[in-house]
Amino acid sequence: MLEVRDIVKTFDGRAVVNRVSFEVRPGEIFALLGPNGAGKTTLIRMITDILKPDSGEILLDGTRIGGDSRRQIAYLPEERGLYRRVSPIEVLVYYGELKGLSAHAARAAGLALLERMELAEWATKQVQTLSKGMQQKVQFCTALIGEPRLLILDEPFTGLDPLNTQLFEELLAERRAAGCTVLLSTHQMNKVEELCDRALMINRGHMVLYGSVRDFRRQYADHAVTVRCDRRPDAVAGVHGIAAGDGDWKLMLEPAASPQSVLRELVASGLGIESFSIANLPLEDVFVKVVREGLGLDHGQSGPLLPDEIVKGAAR
Amino acid sequence: MNFSWRRALIVARREFLTTVKRKAFLFTLIAVPLYFGGVMTLATRGSMSDRRDSLRSFTRLGVVDSSGLLTGAAPEITTRLAPDPTGAPEKLETYRTEVVFYADQAKLERALRSAEIAQGLTVSADYLATGATRRYARSTGTFNSASSVRPIERWLARSLLAGHADSLRIERATRPASGMDLYTLGKDDRFEVKDERREMLEFMVPFMVSILLGVCIMTGGQYLLQGVSEEKESRILESLLCALSPEDLLAGKLVGLGGVGLALVAVWLGVGFAVSAPMLALAQFPLSPGLLALAVVYFLLGYLFFASIMTGIGAVTNNMREAQQFSMMFSFANLLPIIVLTQILSKPDGALAVTLSMLPFTAATAMMLRLGTPSSAVPAWQIALSLALLALSGWLVLRGAARVFRIGLLMTGKTPNLPEIWRWARAGR
Numbered sequence: 068m069l070e071v072r073d074i075v076k077t078f079d080g081r082a083v084v085n086r087v088s089f090e091v092r093p094g095e096i097f098a099l100l101g102p103n104g105a106g107k108t109t110l111i112r113m114i115t116d117i118l119k120p121d122s123g124e125i126l127l128d129g130t131r132i133g134g135d136s137r138r139q140i141a142y143l144p145e146e147r148g149l150y151r152r153v154s155p156i157e158v159l160v161y162y163g164e165l166k167g168l169s170a171h172a173a174r175a176a177g178l179a180l181l182e183r184m185e186l187a188e189w190a191t192k193q194v195q196t197l198s199k200g201m202q203q204k205v206q207f208c209t210a211l212i213g214e215p216r217l218l219i220l221d222e223p224f225t226g227l228d229p230l231n232t233q234l235f236e237e238l239l240a241e242r243r244a245a246g247c248t249v250l251l252s253t254h255q256m257n258k259v260e261e262l263c264d265r266a267l268m269i270n271r272g273h274m275v276l277y278g279s280v281r282d283f284r285r286q287y288a289d290h291a292v293t294v295r296c297d298r299r300p301d302a303v304a305g306v307h308g309i310a311a312g313d314g315d316w317k318l319m320l321e322p323a324a325s326p327q328s329v330l331r332e333l334v335a336s337g338l339g340i341e342s343f344s345i346a347n348l349p350l351e352d353v354f355v356k357v358v359r360e361g362l363g364l365d366h367g368q369s370g371p372l373l374p375d376e377i378v379k380g381a382a383r
Numbered sequence: 384m385n386f387s388w389r390r391a392l393i394v395a396r397r398e399f400l401t402t403v404k405r406k407a408f409l410f411t412l413i414a415v416p417l418y419f420g421g422v423m424t425l426a427t428r429g430s431m432s433d434r435r436d437s438l439r440s441f442t443r444l445g446v447v448d449s450s451g452l453l454t455g456a457a458p459e460i461t462t463r464l465a466p467d468p469t470g471a472p473e474k475l476e477t478y479r480t481e482v483v484f485y486a487d488q489a490k491l492e493r494a495l496r497s498a499e500i501a502q503g504l505t506v507s508a509d510y511l512a513t514g515a516t517r518r519y520a521r522s523t524g525t526f527n528s529a530s531s532v533r534p535i536e537r538w539l540a541r542s543l544l545a546g547h548a549d550s551l552r553i554e555r556a557t558r559p560a561s562g563m564d565l566y567t568l569g570k571d572d573r574f575e576v577k578d579e580r581r582e583m584l585e586f587m588v589p590f591m592v593s594i595l596l597g598v599c600i601m602t603g604g605q606y607l608l609q610g611v612s613e614e615k616e617s618r619i620l621e622s623l624l625c626a627l628s629p630e631d632l633l634a635g636k637l638v639g640l641g642g643v644g645l646a647l648v649a650v651w652l653g654v655g656f657a658v659s660a661p662m663l664a665l666a667q668f669p670l671s672p673g674l675l676a677l678a679v680v681y682f683l684l685g686y687l688f689f690a691s692i693m694t695g696i697g698a699v700t701n702n703m704r705e706a707q708q709f710s711m712m713f714s715f716a717n718l719l720p721i722i723v724l725t726q727i728l729s730k731p732d733g734a735l736a737v738t739l740s741m742l743p744f745t746a747a748t749a750m751m752l753r754l755g756t757p758s759s760a761v762p763a764w765q766i767a768l769s770l771a772l773l774a775l776s777g778w779l780v781l782r783g784a785a786r787v788f789r790i791g792l793l794m795t796g797k798t799p800n801l802p803e804i805w806r807w808a809r810a811g812r
Binding site: 115117137138140141142143144146147148149150151152153161162164165166206209210 | 390393394397401405614616617618619621622623624625626627
């Protein structure tokens with residue numbers, strides 16, 4: 068769907084995006100992560116063709132970004148606004164027409180979106196009379212109108228109450244089911260764990276993590292398993308330490324031990340096991356660890372995947 | 384994304400409709416002509432009214448004659464005044480002033496202090512040789528003290544000649560050049576009588592067009608400045624730029640808000656001509672379609688030039704307040720010819736007028752003023768050169784503004800300095 072190949076963007080001699088490559092697959096919700104100032108917004112602006120990369124290329128369905136192919140991309144920026152003295156439906160018709168719909172079709176699509184967002188009765192009121200949350204919903208509609216194939220959302224859940232967060236998530240699921248691909252940039256790591264299959268994390272313009280979210284969490288976790296059982300699992304072969312958790316036990320494994328061998332030992336010891344899982348690190352902790360320790364910035368010595376390796380992978 | 388006229392026209396339509404629907408537009412549409420009309424009416428009517436009031440209150444003149452030359456003087460001064468500058472001569476208003484003689488200055492001063500007389504006049508003993516007189520008044524307005532001088536002068540002339548010439552000669556001596564016609568060399572190289580009323584109309588039409596042009600260019604530019612600043616300040620642009628290119632947005636804004644400016648000109652000129660049609664018909668004043676067409680061309684090119692600058696300013700500044708500070712000097716430049724109006728009118732083909740009509744900042748208003756000045760004969764090559772320079776500079780500024788616009792739209796924080804803006808204007812994205 069979207070392929071970003073080795074792109075570089077410099078401002079005043081400083082590489083804000085430095086040899087970044089990744090791929091977003093059709094129909095997936097892909098997370099773009101990184102601390103503030105990492106280069107995420109610049110990267111998104113290049114994907115939306117607002118900025119041109121100094122080198123590298125961005126492909127949408129195998130075609131370079133630019134021209135009318137960009138009409139298939141919609142972007143909801145983090146810092147967003149609306150025309151205040153017009154009605155939501157006028158805003159949506161304007162965006163719809165700009166995205167190639169006829170005025171009639173744009174009005175119909177706009178009204179349907181407002182209906183879905185539970186804003187139908189506000190369709191003809193001035194935007195400035197709407198609450199902040201309602202305005203955020205209208206902004207979301209401006210991104211959804213025209214049925215884009217790639218939806219780029221920058222912090223879409225910020226400021227939403229739980230009900231509206233749920234509504235947004237439902238809408239994302241609907242769009243995904245309809246074949247829309249989503250690139251989600253957020254600092255809400257719980258949402259990434261909940262919604263996204265894969266992610267790219269950049270720091271200081273470099274890509275420092277790229278791949279499956281589940282793999283990151285496992286990769287950066289301690290070599291451990293979590294077990295819920297009827298008593299404390301003492302003296303298990305291959306385990307060098309035990310920590311009590313919230314009703315369960317975290318078992319620290321010796322380097323030579325594997326989760327499978329420890330599970331066999333636990334069963335053999337006659338414990339009543341309710342659950343057994345490989346210990347994962349919350350994504351938020353992975354984020355903090357990678358950023359704080361500067362992992363991946365040393366050309367692959369500390370990070371799991373190197374830009375060069377990914378580029379080579381893409382070439383293969 | 385490539386430039387698309389379809390998207391640019393969607394932007395243009397939106398800009399035009401949202402602007403003309405605003406209360407601020409209606410206010411500009413109605414209030415600006417009312418303001419200018421009101422100011423002009425107040426200025427002309429005010430000065431006529433002051434003069435009339437001054438003559439109306441000039442009921443008695445006290446005179447101390449030490450020369451003995453005024454013994455046979457008329458006991459009354461009669462002054463005739465037209466109700467307004469374009470009024471017919473048969474509708475003259477008459478004001479009478481009684482003349483009262485006093486034996487000495489002390490009595491005259493006493494009479495003046497007690498308001499028995501409106502003004503006093505002392506004529507020196509050697510008046511015939513020196514012309515020395517003194518006029519006394521309790522107080523006068525700043526500029527209207529001269530209203531009663533001419534009636535006194537005429538009365539003195541009549542009094543001196545009384546008994547020495549017949550009444551016709553005396554009348555002629557008091558108004559020796561009242562029937563003098565001025566013949567000037569016309570544009571077709573023939574001497575023609577100078578019709579001041581017609582000349583006033585011939586000047587007023589281009590003068591008003593020139594002012595309207597200046598105001599409309601400025602108004603259109605301000606709308607543009609406001610629009611770009613608002614979109615930048617409210618962070619609409621980033622999502623908008625995903626649906627269109629900066630060039631689509633820039634072109635749409637220029638066309639839409641240029642349309643607003645043209646609509647303003649059309650309404651103001653239409654109403655102006657409709658209101659003044661009877662006066663124009665009376666003076667048999669033919670409206671020159673060529674001049675009007677030239678005004679439209681100057682408007683379009685002048686607008687393109689100024690609007691491009693305003694767009695660039697809107698894009699590099701962070702809010703409306705900052706944008707207006709930057710734009711003020713450019714708006715001022717546009718109206719500079721109106722400020723140096725007297726120099727342009729007195730020497731319409733002089734160095735200042737020609738220079739201002741060539742400089743892109745002032746060309747539109749200055750050239751319209753020159754074209755409207757009856758004594759001016761602007762050569763065709765100067766009009767062509769002025770238009771060419773304006774078009775060329777407009778195109779160059781538009782190109783630079785488009786680049787600045789593209790980069791500046793998404794920049795926030797520190798306002799860039801001039802070298803940075805220059806670098807943007809020359810660079811891509």
